[in-house]
Amino acid sequence: MVKRCTQYLLVLCLLVSGAASARGLPELTELIEDNSPAVVKINTVDRNRTSRSSQPQLQQEIPDIFRHLFEPRQRQQRPVASMGSGFIISEEGYIVTNNHVVDGADQVTVTLTDRREYEAQVIGKDVRSDLALLKIDAEDLSSVRWGDSEELQVGEWVVAIGSPFGLDYSASAGIVSAMGRSIPNESRENYVPFIQTDVAINPGNSGGPLFNLDGEVVGINSQIYTRSGGSIGLSFAIPASLAQDVVAQLKEKGRVDRGWLGVGISNVDRNMAEAMGLGKPAGALIDQVSPGSPAAQAGIMPGDIILRFHGQKIGVFGDLPHVVGQIRPGTQAQVELIRNRKPERLSVTVGTLPGSEDEARQVAANPSSGVGGRLGVVVEEIPDILKQRWNVETGVLVKQVIPGKPGAKAGLRSGDIIAQLGFEEVGDISDYKTVVKDLPEDELLPIRFFRAGQSTFRTIKIES
Incomplete structure (x- = not known):
């Protein structure tokens, strides 16, 4: 028994x-079958940049006496081509993808699942969120539905569809492994609370959709962490809640206006929490306040710890730029903070983040404006905080790069620090102006700059 x-x-x-x-x-078969027709493959060509054709391994075995016969092939140049993914959000032909997929491209081609191909128009791009809005003129288009990324939970199943390594319309699945990840971009800005997943995301998946099990887009695949160039199960997607606001602004005005507070912040560790009378580490510690900024006008001071902003909890210091950046400029926001171990409440009028893409669009529409000078680059003195962070003493900070100008063609980006032009060192703004004025035309010249603390050499040419 x-x-x-x-x-x-x-x-x-x-x-x-x-x-x-x-x-x-x-x-997942029904989900993938229903949504694949709205996912597109994106191919781009950048004729302003060229890549050198690689030397076949066979040539390495050719005797030196004959090798010169093959040298012209080694110098052959061709435009840079890249690929990515995207998805259709409306029957009018609007498509969402990553900014880095189409950035600098002269030609953007969109391929649908039924093999139709269209030249796409770039409606707008946003570097800070790494999003771009495209449009094609086509009929009988499938489109996706947006979902609520705020409802996502760790452990929830998600599905990605895209073209990894050019393999069209591949699907992969996994779970949400974390929410609200803070990952600064190359300019050390941090305005996206990424969704972290273990979904297999590889080169070519960028810009593709991340679906929940209801077949709704809850994220846009943007980045991976890798040591090999391929997926190791650590990928990051832009939340749909943020993407929808960015896309709406790009569609309406071709740019994105973000909230700005004007503070430098750092993490609150255990010792600081104890010193400020907090039960545990929390909030964003104010290191500095920019003169005349919204924070300064509201009375926020260095040493304050912001715990809540506009009703949202600031758990770690990286939460603050996420929250402030999504608030429309001009909004009155309530700030809850700790000052000298005592709680305070302040009201601040959120400003507009400087250096918006609006400036670049105005210049692009009026190239004769002369903004950026001969290089098409707007520069300023390097703030002391960046000098300390990146261990640089001299140079000028790139604030804005005008599309199509020599600086853009050389690969400069906002946040770079120019240290050398031609064969002259650049110490400060005065040196920069003098050196730029004397640069010869129609001649390839070396340019050295720092990006996130790493020294890089490129070439630049000022065309007559």
Whole structure:
């Protein structure tokens, strides 16, 4: 009798286990079939940059006496081509992708699942969120539905569809492994609370959609962490809640206006929390306040710890730029903070983040404006905080790069520090102006700059 009961229990356990497994492994075929027609493959060509064709391994075995016969092939140049993914958000042909997929491209081609191809128009780009809005003139288009990324939970199943390594319309699945990840961009800005997943994302997936099990887009695949160039199960997506606001602004005015506070911040560690009378580390510690900024006008001071902003909790210091950046400029926001171990409440009028893409669009529409000088680069003195962070003493900070100008063609970006032009060192703004004035035309010249503390050499040419 005991043996028979044990057998029944074993069978029952197996049935329960099988049911749990079925619930844990969702059926995805219908989701993928329904949404794949709205996912597109994007190919771009940048004729302003060229790549040198690689030397075949066979040539390395050619005797030196004959190798010169093959040298012209080694110097062959061709435009840089890249690829990515995107997805259609409306029957009018609007497509969302990553900014880095189309940045600098002269030609953007969109391929649908039925193999139709269209030249796409870039409606607007936003560097800070790494999003771009495209448009194609086509009929009979499928489109996706936006979902609420705020409702996502760690452990929830998600699905990505895209073209990794050019393999069209591949699907991969996994779970949400973390929410609200702070990952600064190359300019050390941090305005996206990324969704972290273990979905297999590879080069070519960039700009593709991340779906929940209801078939709604909850994220846009943007970045991976890798040591090999391929997926190691650590990928990051832009939340749909942020993307929808960015896309709406790009569609309406071709640019994105973000909230600005004007503070430098750092993390609150255990010792600082104890010193400020907090029960545990929390909030954003104010290191500095820019003169005349919204924070300065509101009375925010260095040493304050912001715990809540506009009703949203600031758990770690990286939460503050996420929250402030998504608030429309001109909004009155309430700030809850700790000052000298005492709680304070302040009201601040959120400003507009300087250096918006609006300036670049105005210049692009009026190239004769002369903004950026001969290089098409707007520069300023390097703030002391960047000098300390990146261990640089001299140079000028790139504030804005005008599309199509020599600086853009050389690969300069906002946040770079120019240290050398031609064969002259650049110490400060005065040196920069003098050196730029004397640069010869139609001649390739070296340019050295720092990007996130790393020294880089490129070439630049000022065309006559």
